[in-house]
Amino acid sequence: MDKITFIGGGSFGTALAIMLAKKGLEVSIWDRNPQVIEDINEKHENIKYVPSVVIPSNVTAFSSLKEAIGDNRYVVLAVPSHVIRIICRDIKPIIGKDTVIISIAKGIEAESGKRLSEVINEELPENPVVILSGPSHAEEVAQDIPTTVVVTSKDLKYAEEIQELFMTSKFRVYTNKDIVGVEIGGAVKNIIALAAGICDGIGYGDNAKAALMTRGMKEIVRIGEALGGKSETFSGLTGMGDLIVTCTSMHSRNRRAGILIGKGASSEEAIKEIGMVVEGIKACKAFHELKEKLGVSMPITDVLYRVLFEGKDPKYGVYELMTRDKKSEM
Incomplete structure (x- = not known):
């Protein structure tokens, strides 16, 4: 046995x-x-x-x-x-x-x-x-x-x-042979799930969450490829699959913590309420520092970092994301 x-x-x-x-x-x-x-x-x-x-x-x-x-x-x-x-x-x-x-x-x-x-x-x-x-x-x-x-x-x-x-x-x-991609996809999706919960806590709807998940996926791919992961890995279970489940389910402690923060709780209060480790908070800090070293654009992660660690109002953070310079999707 x-x-x-x-x-x-x-x-x-x-x-x-x-x-x-x-x-x-x-x-x-x-x-x-x-x-x-x-x-x-x-x-x-x-x-x-x-x-x-x-x-x-x-x-x-x-x-x-x-x-x-x-x-x-x-x-x-x-x-x-x-x-x-x-x-x-x-x-x-x-x-x-x-x-x-x-x-x-x-x-x-x-x-x-x-x-x-x-x-x-x-x-x-x-x-x-x-x-x-x-x-x-x-x-x-x-x-x-x-x-x-x-x-x-x-x-x-x-x-x-x-x-x-x-x-x-x-x-x-x-x-999957791509150990870098599998690990990075599983880590960064927690950041996006936390942000998705904040959107829910604020009271935003399906349009906002769909946009957040889609553009969040772009951030996962950017940082993942910069670290040596393969783009196709992030469209699989550890990227898109994990992103979907953590952004949409109440089983997700990252999403639940985000909801509390969106309703006005501090990150410390949210962690206490959840009663378990909220990996997205730690990941946000770590990847914010890492993407600065690598020169990778991760605007959702930037805004979330300022909400969690600098006291930025989440609604104003969304405003900043929505009013950035015009870009092509591709």
Whole structure:
């Protein structure tokens, strides 16, 4: 029986753990929160993150990283982007060279501007790394609602191995050789989803959101290509697919945070209300700095940065976007 460990008992990690347990894998979850561990082991439910979904008995939660990982071949990093490096350092003495590291976080390291696969490779240079991304709300994965994602790696054989591991009749997995594009698409869409939520919070309609998503897609492509990604990747699951789901669904914490900000809340108040990490806020700051270094035009990201970090009124930010110099769409 294949064995897999999830580092982090949040919503998406737990949803994937449930899915793989139903497939017959022996699943371990490590988490810092004693209540999450107790609820999984005693009540077979993650009440904090995935309430009302039964967790199979072949899922066990641990407070010890060493016990959770054991001799398992697969380790999933199911933690926010800003703690990926720390977690990699924590597990380095525990894992073997053949352990496959799978990251399901979406973002970049704020301090360095590096993609998460680059961060993992720096800390765990001997281990194969696979990135899993795409339009996949945890709430729906946990309920066996059909979902499609993409996996990528520097060595495609490991992406294909994870494709086989994760595939079910309700969870379809594609491979993609473009690791840069897959990671950047998954990170930048959070910025646009946050902006889409702000538009909803202000009270704007479908026209505004369609414009925001379309022009936001242009920003994803610009920065993605500048960093070495392929344009066709961004029209796929990790670009357009993820953008659609995060800009339109109330499952999206980025959109929900944006709605609160559009109604007048500060970013700090929005994060507190959501109760989970809002990756779009961190991504906006990181990509604003990165696009300045690269000389890439990202006007939506510019305006959102000033709303989040400089106190700009969101409505005036929209006015600025609408009244820029005339341009050709192409």
